[in-house]
Amino acid sequence: MNEGKIIKFYREKANLTQEELGRGICSVTHISKIERGITEYSPEIAFLLAKRLGIDIQSELKRLNGVESLLQQMKNAMDRQKFDEVESIISALKDVPILVVSKFQIQFHLLLARYYCSQENHREAMKILSPIKKEMDRLPTYESNLLKHVLGIYYLTKKNFINAIEILKSIDPNQYKNHEFYYNIAYSYHSIGSKVLAYYYAEKALNYFKDTNNFNRIIDTETLMIVQIGDNEYLNFQETVAQYQSLLQTCDICHFIDKKTKLLHNFAYNRYLRRELAEAQKLYFEAMQLSEKNSSLFFLSFEGYIRCSFEGFLLDKDTLTKLVNEGMSLLAKNKNDQLSTILFTMLNYEILENTELYHFLDEIAIPFFKENQLFWLVTQYEKRLFTYYSETNQLEKALEIANSLLKIC
Secondary structure (H helix, E strand, C coil): CHHHHHHHHHHHHCCCCHHHHHCCCCCHHHHHHHHHCCCCCCHHHHHHHHHHHCCCHHHHHHHHHHHHHHHHHHHHHHHCCCHHHHHHHHHHHHCCHHHHHCCCHHHHHHHHHHHHHHCCCHHHHHHHHHHHHHCHHHCCHHHHHHHHHHHHHHHHHCCCHHHHHHHHCCCCCCCCCCCCHHHHHHHHHHHCCCHHHHHHHHHHHHHHHHHCCCHHHHHHHHHHHHHHHCCCCCCCHHHHHHHHHHHHHHHHHHCCHHHHHHHHHHHHHHHHHCCCHHHHHHHHHHHHHHCCCCCHHHHHHHHHHHHHHHHCCCCCHHHHHHHHHHHHHHHHCCCCCHHHHHHHHHHHHHHCCCCHHHHHHHHHHHHHHHHCCCHHHHHHHHHHHHHHHHHCCCHHHHHHHHHHHHHHC
């Protein structure tokens, strides 16, 4: 069957009709049956057809048979976040032109879309996903579940967490064995502030990553799980501290700098929530030193460092103002980071004790948080806005904020 597909592919590529290809070799009818894989034919005919097309059938078959192995390698590399390896495999697969008419075409395109999502190239990802979505009901079981997984990742990277959860939870775990999607569900629940469900699905993901010896993702998952319980006042925080320290040590041993940076940032945030501001300040500073300059994580850690210094009276007002101005100056060159720009603007108003903060919250910050489903920030700052409106006797606005808070809860 694959030989017929190869012959048809290269015949069409050479702009030959079936009659032109078969002239002096075999009939048009026989060519048609060969291409459809519904007849037997002699090796001599296969040799003559391949010679006329200028190809080596056996070499093409060998390349096609290697595609499945390459696709599995590509999937494994993405699961382990080895994107240099992914890029190398993509190049190798693009050198197999027959891939476009093989049974592996959809798998390759879906994995390619997933790669584009990891690089935040959403436009290229959706170019691939849109036509495949239209055929979802006709896809084989594996490809159907893979499509749901990639769509979930697409929505997640677009910060559309509700859609991500909905599509990812429709995956059949009995038919689709890549249970990494549990981590994607967990992260989506974490992003909308649903700690119990985030922990529940993260635990499922952790079991999968342990079963597949995916040490890289074990750290990600355990970090996510710690975040869910780190600010729980009823748990022994020293156990949380010990977990963070153990994971940080593992990152040092394995040279996982990016993961260590995120761990430090999360650990700092847990300290901040517990009002351990001096400890949080130090952790945010350490995260800043490891972050790639001008990255989103750098700015979030920078903002956290200044906020802890401000709320803990750890730096004087002039130094705080200078640091905020430095951050906003850097952000002016990085206009895509809207979240950090908003957080720095709010921090600036707070340090200067400027009541314009509340107008900014109402008109810009909170609508942005809602649009991007940053519900923990919505709750945090709507509470502040409610307090302000109540204290300034703006009761109608206070009631409106109260109703919004009740909807979130």
